[in-house]
Amino acid sequence: MSPGSERSQGLMSTLHHYPLCPHSRFARLALAELGVEVDLVEERPWERRDEFLALDPAGQTPVLVAEGGLAVPGASVIAEWLDETVGAGAGERRLMPDDPRARVEVRRLVAWFSGKFWDEVTGYLVNEKIYKRFVPPASGGGPPDMASIRAARANVRYHLRYIGFLAQRRNFLAGDALTYADLAAAAHISCVDYLGDAPWGEDEAAKTWYARVKSRPSFRALLADKIPGMAPADSYADLDF
Template identity: 55%
Template sequence: MRRLIHQPLDPFCRKVRLALAEKKLAFELEVEKPWDRREEFLALNPAGTVPVLVEQDGAIFSGHRAITEYLDEFYRDPDGGLVLLPGNPIERAEARRIADWFDEKFAEEVTRTLVDEKILKRFLPRDLGGGPPDTETVRIGMHNVSYHLDYISFLVERRNWLAGEEMTLADLTAAAHLSAVDYLGNVPWSDFPQSKDWYARIKSRPSFRALLADNVPGMPAARHYANLDF
């Protein structure tokens, strides 16, 4: 069976889980704590990061970008599965630009300051930066998330999906990143009705169900996290 080695609330892992599910590819999840730096894990991925995908034949793929590009190239015509990067090279560049917006800018400005601060720091040993969340850092993250919701609204006012008329990797990536913040209940959806409508469309897809069932021990999801009518 295909295996995805992951961390449940890691947005990069969530993106790959969505991509696999949209491609209708079956897989088992295996949780890894990258900060433990286990030798067996480093042998799979010397960068020491999740996600890592292990195919049925044993082939190993590391890094969320290399994995999603591989999935889209290798499983180009699965029965009814989503093409992650459809269209011509110019349309694909737009989808990749927006995916990177979330993988880099949102990750730095929101995930690091909110999700890492509130969740990751609970699990990290103190010498690796663990400890209680820093209130000022969390406040900055809460402020930054609105800026990104504003950008999503700007895009979906002009297009059906973030990168154009079809759903792409850009939507899965943005939704994966937002979903981790939404688990914490820190997305001010009511202030951004267009972003909320876009997220509701993705959230109701079958590929999203497994993400909505995630549960971090000792830190239950926000009340509306799994609710399709949020």
């Protein structure tokens, strides 16, 4: 699928994303949960298109181009911008709590999954299994490094145990209600699940939590995603996995 091929007409905001980028998935889930419609444009970040770099010189997905042309780069910045612009009017759908202490916990967990989980799990798996398939060898492409994949498979186990630890003590990861913390975690887990590297026997509480989030309407578009030449794991779109 070429960049821009997902564009539809009549939507004023545009999200530049890559289907198996967990940061992009976090942004897509947040937008869907808040009922914000966007025009999806698939971006291949390794191509470093001039038009995309003009939006964000870092050249990383996602980037939300809001009505009026404001470029909002990065999933965490998009989440904060959404809370500032539509969160107050979202009622029970708001993804940040009102209490400042509770907001700290949401931000802590978003940073955990967007940073630590990415550095230790999804960054390895997505780069080695997906991105390197499309990047020229001169730019770092080629066969996957199995040592990196083994490291990710080992690391994901303790992350699932941590998710299970949180899920056993709270209704959702950061507290009583669904927040950005759940969406960030689920976005990264969904990539691991797509690639068949989620050891669901590791922690039953983590699996139960993910099944709840995976069953939400906001997840349907993600479960329909397909990467050319790489089918998802059998359990990926199964809500009763």
